[in-house]
Amino acid sequence: MIQRIRISILIRIYERILHKDAMKLKIEKYRLHGAKIGENVRAFSPILSSESYMISIGNNVTISTGVKFCTHDNSAIKVFENGTDFVGQIVVGDNSFIGMNVILGGGVQLPAQCIVGAGSVVTKSFFEEGCVIAGNPARVIGNVENLKRRYTDNVFNFRGMNAEQKKKEILRNPEKLIRK
Template sequence: MTERDKMIAGQPYNPADTELTNMRLHARRQMKLFNQEDDATKRSSLLKDWFGATGENLYMEQPFRCDYGANIYVGENFYANFNQTFLDVCEIRIGDNVMIGPNCQLLTPLHPLDPTERNSGLEYGAPITFGDNVWLAGGVTILPGVTLGNNVVVGAGSVVTKSFPDNVVLAGNPAKVIKTID
C-alpha cells in the first residue's frame, strides 16, 4: 500500500511522503485561487475540478481551508458559509441538500495518544459522512469518524464526537440529541 492508500484507509501513514506532500502543495495552490476569486460561479467551478466529486449546484463562501481537497465529496445543492476548515486526510462525504454555517470544522485527522508514537510523525484518521438534508449551524466542529444520518440539524457551537441517526437535532459539547424531527 502507498502512504496515500494507508491514509485513506485510516491506517497509520507518513505525512512526509512525497506524493502526499505534493498533493498538499497542490491543495495550497487551489486554496489560494479559490480564496482570491470574487466570482461565485468561478469558485464553484474550481471546487468541481478540485474535489473528489460534487453535485452540479454548489456554493461556498471564502475563506476555505483543507489538507487535500481530493478527499472531499459533496452532493447536489451544497452550501457552505464563510470560513470553513475541512481537514480531509480521510474521506469527507456529504449528501444532497446540505447547509453548513460559518466557522465550521470537519476534522478527519487523528494522532496517537502515546507520546512516543505521536513523536514518530505517524498520523491516521477516520472518515466523516453526512446524509441528505443536514444543517450545521455556525461554529460546529465534527470530529473524526462521525456519521450523521439524514435530516440532522446541529446547533451552533456544538462539538459532535460520535455518530447520530436520522431525524435528530443535536446541540452541546459534546453534542447530544435535544429533539427528534417527525
C-alpha cells in the same frame, strides 16, 4: 495542483471583482482535494482536512461558517510507542444542516435531515434521521418535526433578497423574531 490554483484564482475573481457567488467553484475545489460532496451543497466553511478524502457530504447539505472537519487525532503518539494517529471518516447525510463553529470528529456519521446546533462538538455518530443535536459533547436534543412545530410562526423566506430587502422584511415583521 495547477487545477487547484486556477480554481482558487477564479474564486477570488468571482468574489472580489465580479461580486458573484463562487459556491460551485469552492465545492469543486474541495472535491479536487478529495472530499466526496453531493449535489446542491452550500458550504460556508472549507470542507478540508489533512485527509479530505475521508470526508463525505450528502446532497442538499448546508455547512455554516467556522465548521472544522477533524479526520485525525494525533494524541495517539503520546499513548502508543509504535503509532502516531487515530483516523476516521466523517459522513454527513442528505438534507442536513451543520451550524456555526461545529467540530466534527473522525469516525462520526450523521444521518439524513440532521441539524447540528452552533458550537457543538460531535464526538460520536448519530443514526436517527431527523434528529437535532447540540452541545459539547453533542447529544440529541429533539427532532426536526418538533422544531418545525415550535417555530412555524417564526420562519422567514429570504430567497432572492439582497441585504437591504432582507433588512426591510425583518423590520416589517417583528412578531416573527424568535424569543428564548
